[in-house]
Each structure stands twice: as C-alpha cells, then as structure tokens.
Amino acid sequence: LRLVQSVDTGSGVLSVHQGDHHDWTETRLDATNAPEPTQRIATHAGVVGRGQVVELNLSGPVKSGPMTLILSLDRKGEDDIWFSSNESETPPQLLLILASDQG
Numbered sequence: 001l002r003l004v005q006s007v008d009t010g011s012g013v014l015s016v017h018q019g020d021h022h023d024w025t026e027t028r029l030d031a032t033n034a035p036e037p038t039q040r041i042a043t044h045a046g047v048v049g050r051g052q053v054v055e056l057n058l059s060g061p062v063k064s065g066p067m068t069l070i071l072s073l074d075r076k077g078e079d080d081i082w083f084s085s086n087e088s089e090t091p092p093q094l095l096l097i098l099a100s101d102q103g
Helices: none
Strands: 002-004 010-019 037-048 053-055 069-074
Touching: 037 069
Parallel strands: none
Antiparallel strands: 002 053, 010 037, 010 069
16 A cells, blocks of 8 residues: 655554455445454554655455455654545555566
C-alpha cells in the first residue's frame, strides 16, 4: 500500500488492520455496519513529511475477493498525518506483485 502525506509534517504510529467484513460502501458506512479491525497487517512509526511516500507491505493477508483495510493512527501526544485521497493528484495505490515477479 503506497500513501502520500498531503499536508504538513505529522507523526505517530500508523497501523493497518484487516476488517472483519466487507459489507459496506463508501456512501453507506456508519456505526451500524462499520467493520471491526481484526489482524494487524502492517505498521509505520515516526515522522512523515509533506509529500513523503509511505509504503506498507500487506503481503501476508492478501487473498482473492473483496477485503477491507482499516488504517488508524496512534498519536499519543504526536501530530496527525494527512494522506492524499482518491480525489487528489497523488491518490493511494495498492500495488500487487506476483510471487514469480520477485525473482
């Protein structure tokens, strides 16, 4: 998963969890149908500067079919991190690399 910091410098521990279901849509996501985080897949800790690319390796849980990823930030007195959205010039990217491509 490749994310780009879009505003100012931020810091903390970013965690990516697998969600317990994928029965939601962007237009219909609320407290009654929000997935709960299950297995933690990846983390990134530290300072993230404006324009910095953060890459998280999600290779463990990737499977066929829909899957929910939940990102959370444990700030503990730190600053927020603003990643670009799909509507930005630097949207998030999920890069898939086949095992045979890794040489």
